[in-house]
Amino acid sequence: MFGFGDIMAAALGLILTWDRDLSEIVLLSLRVTLTAVAVACLIGLPLGAVVGAFRFRGRGTVTVLLNALMGLPPVVVGLFVYLMLSNAGPLGVLGLLYTPTAMIIAQTILVTPIVAALTKQVVEDLHGEYAEQFSSFGLSARARVSALLWDARYSLLTVALAGFGRAVAEVGAVLIVGGNINHVTRVMTTTIALETSKGNLELALALGLLLLGLAVIVNAAVMTLRASAVRAAYA
Amino acid sequence: MVMDIRAESALVAEPLLEARALRFAAGGQTLIHGIDLGIEPGRRTIVMGANGSGKSLLLRLLHGLLPPSSGEVLWRGEAAGRAARRAQAMVFQRPVMLRRSVLANLTFALKVHGLAGRARTERAQEALEMARLTDLANHPARVLSGGEQQRLALARALVCEPELLFLDEPTSSLDPASTQMIEDLVNAAHARGVTIVMVTHDMGQARRMGDEVIFLHAGRVAERGPLDRVLGAPRSEAARAWVQGRLYTGDT
Ligand SMILES: Nc1ncnc2c1ncn2[C@@H]1O[C@H](COP(=O)(O)OP(=O)(O)O)[C@@H](O)[C@H]1O
Numbered sequence A: 001m002f003g004f005g006d007i008m009a010a011a012l013g014l015i016l017t018w019d020r021d022l023s024e025i026v027l028l029s030l031r032v033t034l035t036a037v038a039v040a041c042l043i044g045l046p047l048g049a050v051v052g053a054f055r056f057r058g059r060g061t062v063t064v065l066l067n068a069l070m071g072l073p074p075v076v077v078g079l080f081v082y083l084m085l086s087n088a089g090p091l092g093v094l095g096l097l098y099t100p101t102a103m104i105i106a107q108t109i110l111v112t113p114i115v116a117a118l119t120k121q122v123v124e125d126l127h128g129e130y131a132e133q134f135s136s137f138g139l140s141a142r143a144r145v146s147a148l149l150w151d152a153r154y155s156l157l158t159v160a161l162a163g164f165g166r167a168v169a170e171v172g173a174v175l176i177v178g179g180n181i182n183h184v185t186r187v188m189t190t191t192i193a194l195e196t197s198k199g200n201l202e203l204a205l206a207l208g209l210l211l212l213g214l215a216v217i218v219n220a221a222v223m224t225l226r227a228s229a230v231r232a233a234y235a
Numbered sequence B: 001m002v003m004d005i006r007a008e009s010a011l012v013a014e015p016l017l018e019a020r021a022l023r024f025a026a027g028g029q030t031l032i033h034g035i036d037l038g039i040e041p042g043r044r045t046i047v048m049g050a051n052g053s054g055k056s057l058l059l060r061l062l063h064g065l066l067p068p069s070s071g072e073v074l075w076r077g078e079a080a081g082r083a084a085r086r087a088q089a090m091v092f093q094r095p096v097m098l099r100r101s102v103l104a105n106l107t108f109a110l111k112v113h114g115l116a117g118r119a120r121t122e123r124a125q126e127a128l129e130m131a132r133l134t135d136l137a138n139h140p141a142r143v144l145s146g147g148e149q150q151r152l153a154l155a156r157a158l159v160c161e162p163e164l165l166f167l168d169e170p171t172s173s174l175d176p177a178s179t180q181m182i183e184d185l186v187n188a189a190h191a192r193g194v195t196i197v198m199v200t201h202d203m204g205q206a207r208r209m210g211d212e213v214i215f216l217h218a219g220r221v222a223e224r225g226p227l228d229r230v231l232g233a234p235r236s237e238a239a240r241a242w243v244q245g246r247l248y249t250g251d252t
């Protein structure tokens, strides 16, 4: 039985030597999550902006739905995507189960409501300030949405980072639809779960430390963005 | 007799903007009570009245920012819509600054009006020069002082060459120097033919800037007429009390 100190030392050693397995896992994690966040922004930013800026029938329902979906348990999303993509499922023919694409799909579903709901809030506040000026300009609905998204750019970057933080740390969805297959669908969180259960604590801890580091970097980025936006009076 | 009246009214220009039985109610209260008025082209109309008398509300209704509860607003004789708003501009009491540079605040307005990129920058530079903001062109608009922000808001309103400009107490929180610059810009616009409708509390400003006064009291036009006459010999009790600096709370 090793002590905690020994395990920590071994974990740090793994990070410092940075072998191919480790980099493969980290890079796949980043690729899956960054792609999912990009797609989620493509959908969630305009969706959130429209819900935030316009009154229409069913707006309340959409808002409640987005807020509820924000708290979706990753395992439930994983299960849902699994059912869709499994051989018996409606999208089974695509053969995507246990591929990185399946993981991207699952995380996109997880992150899109977060991006949309937070965007809605940001845009709604900004629109409260801009609405009359925009009406005075005689702005079209489309021009309104794009101007709001642009003027909220700093806040929206932090929204995207929040989505990234949630997805990169998530384990349930990618585990179910990715299957944690070595060299194919193994990402940081699923590897931590597996290696811990196998008693391979050094690798698990090394990845845990990297994940922690990523969280610190993301938060620092959010704070720096906010500070520079405030300084430029663009927040 | 009837003929005479017709003949006389024929001399009066077609109103650019016209309100017919304009009424606005909210929360079970009627705030604007069936106002009829016409704004003639090239005129400078001053809207006065106590706080809460409905001056801002009237401007919003005329500019089409709020739908009236009943009645209508006509622009050049036709129901006013987005096209009318685009032919007009409004400067609010508290300027709305986009989270962009000073220059970008202007080019944004020009882009909305369909100007191409190169022409946009040129026109915006001219407007900055007129508003004496050239040195601040690349600063974020929101770091400007109150006076500079209001000048930018006015420059942004004028850069698209509106036919009619609404101003809602544009100088109420500005010092005399800033007020002077705003008045100069508005007067220059008027000299170019822009019709002006301005709310102000400042009697001196009204005298300097107005051709005509609309005096509101409790959501109704208490009095309307040439500026000198209304401020010199007000007929309504509300306007008389105002001019004399008395408190007046009664009905029109
Ligand atoms: N959009 C609105 N909905 C409901 N009430 C309003 C609205 N705008 C203004 N009011 C009310 O109408 C009255 C007149 O307001 P306003 O036109 O702002 O007065 P002022 O003459 O001081 O500009 C006030 O009592 C105000 O609270």
Ligand SMILES: [Mg+2]
Pocket (backbone or CB within 6 Å): B055, B056, B057, B168
């Ligand atoms: Mg007002």
